[in-house]
Amino acid sequence: MASDTSALDAVRPAKEAETVTCPGCHRECTRPGGPIHTYGCAPCKRIYPQVLLKAACDPFDYALKLRTGEVIRFYEAHIHGDHVTLSGQTNNYEAPVEGLQFACPRGVDVRIADIVWCADAPEGS
Numbered sequence: 001m002a003s004d005t006s007a008l009d010a011v012r013p014a015k016e017a018e019t020v021t022c023p024g025c026h027r028e029c030t031r032p033g034g035p036i037h038t039y040g041c042a043p044c045k046r047i048y049p050q051v052l053l054k055a056a057c058d059p060f061d062y063a064l065k066l067r068t069g070e071v072i073r074f075y076e077a078h079i080h081g082d083h084v085t086l087s088g089q090t091n092n093y094e095a096p097v098e099g100l101q102f103a104c105p106r107g108v109d110v111r112i113a114d115i116v117w118c119a120d121a122p123e124g125s
């Protein structure tokens, strides 16, 4: 395996174990090989929802609900400690994050402890 790692390494098919950057703690970790994609190191898998770890590696269509009731649709996530920055598609400034009172074109920081659920491709893919 190449020693050069990035978040993009996490989205490649995992045929063999590989070294990737954990999207939770941003340290290098080994992702086991096999057909099932998992994201994050073992300690981060116990802390963060798997969908949130995936959203930090594989921008796509995601949704989550906050304890305060808002349901947010987002494209990608960046985890930093107890918070996550949710962003819409960077080329779509009209509605980058859906579900909030404001458009939040630069993303929105959410306290991870206040997330009730997360969904990957909430309407299918």
Ligand SMILES: [Zn+2]
Residues within 6 Å of the ligand: 022, 023, 024, 025, 026, 027, 029, 040, 041, 042, 043, 044
């Ligand atoms: Zn980690």
